[in-house]
Amino acid sequence: MARPFSKAEAETFFARLKKAMPEPRTELVYVNPYTLLVAVVLSAQATDRGVNKATAELFKVADTPAKMVALGERGLTHYIKTIGLYRGKAKNVIALSRLLLEHHAGEVPRDREALESLPGVGRKTANVVLNVAFGEKTIAVDTHIFRVANRTGLAPGKDPRAVEDGLMKKVPDAYLLHAHHWLILHGRYTCVARKPHCPVCVVRDLCRFPDKTRVEDEAPKIRTPAAATPGAGARRRGS
């Protein structure tokens, strides 16, 4: 087993990610906590880009639970049918919108238990909403974070919950609020699943991955994380 990260190493790890991506944000586009919640529910097993394409038109007509319920399942399906598993997601979005109206005055609750009781909302989605909409220090472990945490040795774990718990202990408090976005963007653009871009990785000297890509293996093609570029990644429409 790889040597665990020391406090100083974890500090350096996040300081470097912060320097590389000073303003990390979600790549999902939303206009208020409700549309963020809907976008995250729609993003399960789908790309943020695909979700944004669908919600660009959807949120023009339904950016509140009341408008979504008025649109109805069929109406909603029309907007999201390009997204995987759209039938089930449409059912969940309408059902959760009804529950928000019935139990939370049409507002998204700032409460994990209440969030997780909504259809289609699990721990990961609740963590994203608590972090992005309400500024809470949570880490939503998706496929990218799971890979980066295990590969680097920062917070190894068999399942997302184990990784989340490990990260909550390992990430220095000063970086906790944005850790989730730094790790996602790092996994999405640098520590990619196949042939990670190790030669240009800012944390390669700290990373414990034994099979790092070598310079001679391939000239890395790096995509730019729009959300990490100051001024180029405003996610909230109209902001």
Ligand code: SF4
């Ligand atoms: S060195 Fe390679 S494996 Fe390690 S974090 Fe960087 S890109 Fe990922």
